[in-house]
Amino acid sequence: MWRVAAGQALRHHGWDGEFVLYNDLSGDTHLLEAPAMALLLALQAAPGASAHALGADPGLLDDLHALALVEPLPC
Numbered sequence: 001m002w003r004v005a006a007g008q009a010l011r012h013h014g015w016d017g018e019f020v021l022y023n024d025l026s027g028d029t030h031l032l033e034a035p036a037m038a039l040l041l042a043l044q045a046a047p048g049a050s051a052h053a054l055g056a057d058p059g060l061l062d063d064l065h066a067l068a069l070v071e072p073l074p075c
Helices: 034-045 058-066
Strands: 002-004 012-015 018-022 029-033 070-072
Touching: 002 034, 012 034, 018 034, 029 034, 034 058, 058 070
Parallel strands: none
Antiparallel strands: 002 070, 012 018, 018 029
16 A cells, blocks of 8 residues: 655656656656556555555566655555
């Protein structure tokens, strides 16, 4: 079960299937493909969803976690 990391506003801009996203926690800017951005927006709308429920590749969640964009929900 995952959620968008606390403090992330998901400020982004997209074109041609790619998105630039500002990371509020690190101050970094990331270039994401459409599936990653769609996953972030889905988690923002439904915190606590599983990768399976969202139809997402679990590896994508691991990648977003490494960027401090998502975090697992505490048990």
